[in-house]
Amino acid sequence: PQFNGSMGIGIDEKKLASRLRLHPEKDRDFVPLPEPLLRKYISYARSYVTPRVSEPAAVVLRKYYLNLRAHSTCSDGTPITARQLESLVRLAEARARVDLREEVTEQDANDVVEIMNESLYDKYVDEHGCVDYARSGGMSQQKEAKRLMSALNKQSELQQKDQFSRAV
Template sequence: MNYCIYVCGNTSTSSGLTVSVTREGNEFAMEAGALMLADQGCCCIDEFDKMPSQHACLLEAMEQQSISVAKAGIVCNLPTRASILAAANPAGGHYNKAKTIAENLKISSPMLSRFDLIFILLDQPNEQMDLLLSKHVLGLHKAARIKTNVEENTFEESDMEQDSLRERLRNTGEIIDYLPHPLFRKYIAYAQKYVKPYLSDEAKEIIKEFYLSLRKQFKTGDCTPITTRQLNSLIRLTQARAKVELREEATKDDAKDVIEIMKFSLDDVFTDSTGILDKSRSQIGTGMSTKNQVVRLLTSIQRKSDAEAKSVFRTKELKELSEQLGMDNKKFYHALQTLNLQGYLLYKGQNQYQLVTAGV
């Protein structure tokens, strides 16, 4: 039987998530935590950013799908084959697109790399979305099912970019007969237990080409590393896409749908504060997408200061140094702001900056 366990991060401990050892008389016994109870099911963790000290115990469970226990003379390996769905809030209550996910959520890089998909949900004003959300919330309080018409369920073409997967998922006006909750639970349990899809040759080829393209695009030192973990994620998601329709074979269409979802997730992660997709931006590093260039710029400023025996420079002089390093206009002002915030350059007014001696 499959379970769905809900856990709130700010009230959970490492033992509550994995396993705890209790003493009963002269014998020791183990009590299952949330991950063990959710074996072959789903474990939903809310307030994930409020439990940084418990993240270490999740690394093994998410990577190996098991937990090794060595407590009170008990040495064993317990299965935790659960899917983890986590929700977190940014530090300070506001998501800063100029920073990376690791900086916004205060979550370690190894922990972030364990998740197959990462979606950033920003609360942006949208008339259609706000209307649908308000109707849904009011409908819950009235305990009535709100039926919206086609116009209310359809977004304008200018609101978001269309793609084939979203078009197929969108309500086109047909009457949908939703499954009852108990039947839907049985459907998921049946699919997880009896449906074991395999990848077709065409699906393997599409996944391979996409994985190689990711390796090619994210190959610099500042980028998020693309490893076999991402390849395994693509395989699992493709098989899950076929499992939803109770099919034993994962086709090329399943692989294409998963690639669209993966691209959407990557767009969320690598879009900077200006709305530009910057593939040199690391989701697990600092907010600077060109960290090496920033360091080189600071080094050049230090050399110029030593050569000319001065510490105050005009913005025009600093920009000339950045152009010699091959930095474009946008990256230069971002680097200048970063160096100012970190205290390497002090703004003195009238477009002048003073260099503070620093080891690079």
């Protein structure tokens, strides 16, 4: 399937990145929070703010998750499981917690969908703009190297040899 930037979910508001970017004229007087105050803010949010997902937010997350699952079943790649839904919910709760809100709004859910789209785009979209879940890459290079060494050690034991030659 073609990647349309929202995986079938329409987001009416401006993109998250543009909302977070400082405007040269409007935000001319912007001063970031001092580090000690920022630490206290984060500590307070973690300790005292426990957002619950509102129904409109749940609808957005559910719809997005089901859309992801539908796309993953038609390819041979990584399956989309309930863990992805759980992570969507946790991200949406964190997004609301940043604003010290007790309820996850629909906009929070849309922001999380946008973040997830960006991460999926980086990982799964090929050079032609098509979603390919098989591009998940599988093993890391370190795991592949360990697996190669393990196979070489096993072959060495079977053939009772310490050296290998490369046949061309």
